[in-house]
Amino acid sequence: MIGRALNPQEESRIQTVRRTTSQFKACSLLSTDELLSSAVRLHGLSCRAVGGRYVEASEGRSAAAPSFRAFLSYSHADFAAAQRLHRKLERYRLPRHMRPAGGDGRIGTIFRDREDLAAATDLSASVRNALASSQALIVLCSPEARASQWVAREIALFRELHPDRPILAALIDGEPREAFPALLQDGCEPLAADLRKQGDGYRLGFLKVVAGVIGVPLDALVQRDSQRQIRRVMAVTGLACAIALVMAVMTAIALKARGEAQRQQAAAEGLIEFMLTDLQEDLAGTAGVAVMARVNQRALAYYEGQQSLTALSPDSLERRARVIGRLGEDAIFRKDYALARRNLSERARTTLSLLGDAPDDPERQFDHALSLNRLAVLSEAEGKAAQAEAELRQSWALLSGLRAWKSGDPEWRRATALVAGNLCAIDGLARAVDDSTLGKCRIAVELGERLAADDKVASRAPYDLVFNMMWHSVALEQAGRRDDAGSVRRKTLQLADRLASTHPDNRKIKSQRMEIYGYLASFEAPPVRRAMLTTALRIAQELTQLDPERADWRSNLDNFRKRLEE
Incomplete structure (x- = not known):
């Protein structure tokens, strides 16, 4: 016999290990020796197999095994993806x-x-030790991983060692059915993150993995990550504004630097415009009022610091x-109508002045039509219905002259759909629906459907389409076409439900669903009305908890409660 024979107490512990191993053998992909070796270590023994028995391998050795937050299991065909995820997790x-x-x-x-076995002499033993001391298992799922016997063995052993610890499936290639190892499709649903571009995307998928490893709600990490992104953008914006200011001083000193200063100014203004358009559109579903207000204040301070507008180029x-x-639009959302009136009136004066310099320029006609539409939205919010209608009809006259609905420019189509939809809403609310009104409603919906089909951002064209469909249903109801109105109403609710289920963390879309259910109820x-109001109330409660500063959400919450009491 090689090594020292076990004493009676150790022999008793070995018998316990063998009984434990026999219980796992029936459902394991591992050999008896592999299971027994892992179980021996779990029972505190350090032994090796000799002649069918286990004997102590090194008397007195008690090196503590390292503890790992997670074990990353993957096919070596996916080495690059595993290396990237490993680095991001540890950093x-x-x-x-x-x-x-x-x-x-x-x-x-x-x-x-x-990476962690570079100096290991026994690969399988080291892997089993690592699995035994890991708090979670992350499986990189791909067709190659599904075919890998080693990935399957690591999953099986981890389940046997830690039946109560999480297994996180991170999909990197293929569809789930062809990428998930068989052991992850046996009814024990793993926590999953889709790292593919067509899935969650790498950023959100990575945060799902982190949330699963450390056991925290995903929403908490997403909110913090969004705030980090905002801070980075604010820092870049501050730097760009500083550069623009420095270049303005240099221009006063050296006329030769004038061209460079103008380019720097354009870069700063372009960045600020990006912050208030595309970036805000992306963040509208996740960032709160306080975050968006800070972005707005920074941009407003830049423009209010401009002493003279006569020197600015068109x-x-x-x-x-x-x-x-x-x-001005953001001020409307916050119900700061005085600030909104000041900003939107300034926009309208500027676009009208530019139109006066070039009355036949289609772009300037379009820009002024947009100014009038936004003033109309503000007037409606202020309760000035007659003024809102007049401004909308002026906007529609400009757009009709341009035949903007036939334009190939998505921005023109979107603006035309908005104005047509607003006029449809006004006529529907005023119960003054005629064929002209229904024609505008159809234009708004048809343009919206084409735009939504090409727009990957759900909070833009698809969001607008839901409201235009709602007002179309109202107009049909006022025109006495109740069957058609009911059909459009059902399609509106279905689209609102689909957008909300596809984008559950987008507050803008969730808020829209609340408004749609509350209004169409x-x-x-009565039975259907109560069910719809109950749904609207529940969404309002969720939104108010997420961002108590939103006055419109609090107002809707009170409104739905009163209507349900009635």
Whole structure:
């Protein structure tokens, strides 16, 4: 016999291990020796097999096994993806409020065999040791991983060692059915993250993996990540504004630097316009009022610091008008109507002045039509219905002259759909629906459907389409076409439900669903009306908890409660 024979107490522990191993053997992909070796280590023994028995391998050795936050299991065909995920996980830092006292915010060590076994002499034993000391298992899922016997064995052993610890499936290639290993499709649903572009996308998928590893709600990480992005953009914006200011001083000193200063100014203004258009559109579903207000204040401070507008080029004036107008729209959402009136009136004066300089320029006609439409939205919010209608009809006259609905420019089509939809709404609310009204409603819906088919951002064209369909149903109801109205109403609710289920974390879309259910409930029979109002109330409660600063959400919450009491 090689080595020292076990004493009676150790022999008893070995018998316990053998009984435990026999219970797992029936459902395991591993050999008896592999299971027994892992079970021996779990029972505190350090042994090796000799002649069918286990004997102590090194008397007195008690090196503590390292502890891993997670074990990363993958096919070596996916080495590059595994390396990328491994690095991001070990470099990721948790938000400060989630860190343990005295911690640096790192998740902890993630085991990946090619990196962590560089000096190992026994690959399989080291892998089993790592699985035994890992708090979670992350499986990179792909067709290659599904075919890998080693991935299957690691999943099986982890389940046997830690039946109560999480297994996180991270899909990197293929469809789930062809990429998930068989053991992850046996009824034990794993926590899954889709890292593919057509799935969650890498950023959201990565945050899902982090949330699963450390056991925190995904929404908390997404909110913190959005705030980090905002801070980075604000820092870049501040730098760009500083550069623009420095270049303005240099222009006064050296006329030769004038061209460069104008380019720097255009870059700063373009960045600010991006912050208030595309960036705000992307963040509208996740960032709160306070975050968006900080972005707006930074941009407004830049433009209010411009002493004279006469020196600005037409391009700069047009960009300034667009930014000031966007600030006015945000002020409407916050119900700061005085600020909204100041900003939107300034936009309208600027676009009218530019139109006066070039009355036949289609772009300037279109820009002024947009100014009038936004003033109409504000007038409606202020309760000035007659003024809102007049401004909308002026806007429609400009767009009709341009035949903007036939334009190939998506921005023109979207603006035309908005104005047509607003006029459809006004006529529907005033119970003054005629064939002309229904024609505008159809234009709004048909343009919206084409735009929504090409727009990947759900909070833009698809969002507008839902409201235009709602007003179309109202107009049909007022025209006495109740069957058609009911059909359009059902399609509107279905589209609102589909957008909300596809984008559950987008607050803008969730808010729209609340409004749609609350408004269209009025056209239904009492049982259906109560069910729809109950749905609207529940959404209002969820939104108010997410962002208590939104006055419109609080107002809707009170309104739905009163209507249900009635």
